[in-house]
Amino acid sequence: MDSIISRIRKDLAESADPNTQQNFQRFFKEEIRYYGVKVPAVNKIANRYWKEIRSLDKQEIFALCEELYLSGYCEEAFVVSTWAPKLAARYEPSDIAVFRYWIDTYITNWATCDAFCNHTMGDFIEQFPEYIDELKRWTKSGNRWMRRAAAVSLIVPAKHGKFLNEAIGIADLLLTDSEDMVQKGYGWLLKEASRNHTDEIFTYVMRKRGVMPRTALRYAIELMPKEMKSEAMKRDW
Structure with a gap:
């Protein structure tokens, strides 16, 4: 070895x-x-x-x-x-302990966070969706990379139309996070979810835009039609 x-x-x-x-x-x-x-x-x-x-x-x-x-x-x-x-x-359910430890201990930047979570965690969650509750707990971590991981672990499933409610739930838990890398993480998650659920994500963004950081908002609406983007970015709130 x-x-x-x-x-x-x-x-x-x-x-x-x-x-x-x-x-x-x-x-x-x-x-x-x-x-x-x-x-x-x-x-x-x-x-x-x-x-x-x-x-x-x-x-x-x-x-x-x-x-x-x-x-x-x-x-x-x-x-x-x-x-x-x-x-x-x-994969087995017990592998979550290994993956959690690796993220919390060794992940120190957005690139290694995304590279690991997009596929390893994404595959794991698709096999064992009950562990989305684990991702929700990560949103409360003092480690910003754990918080980003909570969002980006659902990127690939969300891109394929899965876990809409769960993606929105995680975005809600991270909504006012002060770290820009976390904001970009959940904004990216919303963007991928919008590929198959544009109206639902637009409705969510419009409901939350008064408190959603602009960084996250811009990511979330990136794939939307021009009219929706304009509406979401209006400074009337």
């Missing part, structure tokens, strides 16, 4: 790109560790090593993921986000 981790790190270091390194510096407010590897290159590396580990026991794969997270490097977190959804057929 140590050999696999060492080889992954060697491949990432050798794939570093100066332009990508500059982009990392621009895109993040937080202090993060990174090699400077483009996402497609990270995915290629992750998929190559997946062929070596896919027959391992799930807990052994989880241990490898934990080792990658411990480094603090963004690209190593992306490897986890590539591997974890490949285990979807082996």
Whole structure:
């Protein structure tokens, strides 16, 4: 297992790109560790090593993921986000404890939050929808990335028309959150839900726009027709 981790790190270091390194510096407010590897290159590396580990026991794969997270490097977190959804057929309800711990302990920026939650958590919630109550509890966390995770874990299901009421419920719980990354997270969730439920999301936005931060509102209405956008953005409140 140590050999696999060492080889992954060697491949990432050798794939570093100066332009990508500059982009990392621009895109993040937080202090993060990174090699400077483009996402497609990270995915290629992750998929190559997946062929070596896919027959391992799930807990052994989880241990490898934990080792990658411990480094603090963004690209190593992306490897986890590539591997974890490949285990979807082996998910069990008890895995929520692992996923919760990873998010609360190792997620330190929007990119690693979204990469993990969109697919790993999205797949998990589709299999075990009773854990939406868990997401609702995350909205009360003191960790802003847990709060963002509560929203972005429903992004992919919402895009496909699922969990409308639950998405609105989570948006309601995060409605006045002071962190812009949380506002953008639930605004994005509403935007994806609006693909199949435009009228319902528009009604919600109009009802809440007096207290909804403008950042979240702009995200929520991004896909709506021009007239709806104009109506939602009117400064008559």
